[in-house]
Amino acid sequence: MHFSAATATASLFTFFSLASAGAVPPYPGYKxxxxxxxxxxxxxxxxxxxxxxxxxxxTNNELQAYTTSNQNVQLSGGSTLQFVPRKDATGKWSSGRLxxxxxxxxxxxxTTLVEASIRFGDLATSQKKGLWPAFWMLxxxxxxxxxxxxxxxxxxxxxxxxxxxxxxxxxxGGGALGEALGGPCNEPMGVPHTVLLPxxxxxxxxxxxxxxxxxxxxxxxxxxxxxxxxVYGTLTGAEINDEGIWATLARSPLFIILNLAVGGDWPGQxxxxxxxxxxxxxxxEYVAVLEA
Numbered sequence: 328m329h330f331s332a333a334t335a336t337a338s339l340f341t342f343f344s345l346a347s348a349g350a351v352p353p354y355p356g357y358k359x360x361x362x363x364x365x366x367x368x369x370x371x372x373x374x375x376x377x378x379x380x381x382x383x384x385x386t387n388n389e390l391q392a393y394t395t396s397n398q399n400v401q402l403s404g405g406s407t408l409q410f411v412p413r414k415d416a417t418g419k420w421s422s423g424r425l426x427x428x429x430x431x432x433x434x435x436x437x438t439t440l441v442e443a444s445i446r447f448g449d450l451a452t453s454q455k456k457g458l459w460p461a462f463w464m465l466x467x468x469x470x471x472x473x474x475x476x477x478x479x480x481x482x483x484x485x486x487x488x489x490x491x492x493x494x495x496x497x498x499x500g501g502g503a504l505g506e507a508l509g510g511p512c513n514e515p516m517g518v519p520h521t522v523l524l525p526x527x528x529x530x531x532x533x534x535x536x537x538x539x540x541x542x543x544x545x546x547x548x549x550x551x552x553x554x555x556x557x558v559y560g561t562l563t564g565a566e567i568n569d570e571g572i573w574a575t576l577a578r579s580p581l582f583i584i585l586n587l588a589v590g591g592d593w594p595g596q597x598x599x600x601x602x603x604x605x606x607x608x609x610x611x612e613y614v615a616v617l618e619a
Contacts, residue, residue, distance in 0.1 A: 351615040352531075357440065361429055362615035369404025370397050373425060381424040381584070390457075390590035390597070391422040399423040408611045410587040412458065414603040424586035430467045431616050432580045433536040435543060440617040441483060441583065442533040449527050450606035455489025457597030459588040460609035462532055467580040476501050476514050479575030483552065484532040487594035489607075491524040495534070495552030495560050500572045511567045520552050520560020529612065531555050536577050545570050548577050585611060 351362050363377050372395070380395045391412065393399075400423030403409050412422045433439040443462050466479035480498035498517040500510035512518050524530065533553040540547035546565040551558050564573040587609045590596045601607075 351442075351613050351617075354440070354617060354619075356619045357617040358619070360616045360618050361427075361431070362613060363408075364406055364613045365402055365408040365611065366406050367402040367404070369402065371402045372397065373400065373402065373408055377428060378425040379428055381426050381586070384424065387588070387591040387593065389459075389588045391420040391588060393424045393586070394421050396421070400425065403610070406612070408585075409605070410460070410585065410609040410611075411605055412587055412589050412603050412607055414601075420589040420597070420603070422587045422589055424584065424588075427583040427614075429616075430580035430582045431464075433538055433577055434618065435538050438539055438619045439536040440533055440619070441536075441615075442531060442617070443483070443585075443614045444529055444531050444612035445484065446529045446610050446612075447486070447489075447527040448604075448606040448608045448610075450489075450602055452489040452491075454600050454602040455607055456601045457590050457594050458489060458601070458607055459485065459487050459591055459594045461485045461584070461586055461588070462611075462614075463584050464534070464581040465584060466575050467582055468575065476512065476517075477575065479579060479581070480517075481534055481550065481576060481581065482517075483534045486524070489527075491526070493522045493524055493532070493554060495520045495522070495532075497550065497562055497576055499567065499576055500569070511569055511572055518562055518566075522552075522554045522559040524554075538577065545573055545578075548573070550577060583614060583616075585609075585614070 350364055351359055363374060382393050384393060398413055399411055399421055401409055410423045412420060414420050462484040463482040469478035476498040482496040485494045496517040496519045497512055499512040501514050508514055535551040537549045548564045550562045552560040567573045
């Protein structure tokens, strides 16, 4: 793993969920390259040395305005980070989005693991229409003139509308948005993997990028999506079948994003029952990048 400003698995099947333990779990054979356990006083902002607020986004026809307010993003005082959607008296929504300052480049002959422990507010599903929490990564090339999806995107966790289904998706290839249809990642849909969630409580979401294959053949490299240590989806270089496109997903710098969107093309718009506040928050216990 090349760590810039940055960068993460032993056997995948030896992972165990230690969610709500309050710290990055110690995985045998792994070294923590980067992490945040969100210690600090209640109401304080996340670390300015690790995170940037992303404010001026205009994607997916989302409704919310992202802000720097601790009404939307704050440390809880109990070693967690909270993303809280808010609706003002005029019906306008606000929320939070953070992007890691560091970028992470998976190293040859190693396995990179990117992981977070996350839970959601416990309001009823009927009060979550239009909400779209996510934990994901984008290729840093997007900061240097490369458009989406050519920059590469790895969605580690997404849910919509409070439904107990988690999504892990790869996006890749193509040129400018609007030209990027089909291709190895079947854009704009991407290559999705789904997993059922038992509840809104603490769960560990992980992405493994395995470059340990003998001989360094990119076709044998593998990305895996895990929930609570169990693999629920994989993607190999051979499936993408294009070395340059595969490199955007498994061999290039990526940065981490945490956000809670409101509305948008996928979940649709919130309705009259959609509630704001802590009952619909996304809460994060830690984020870590490890390497073995």
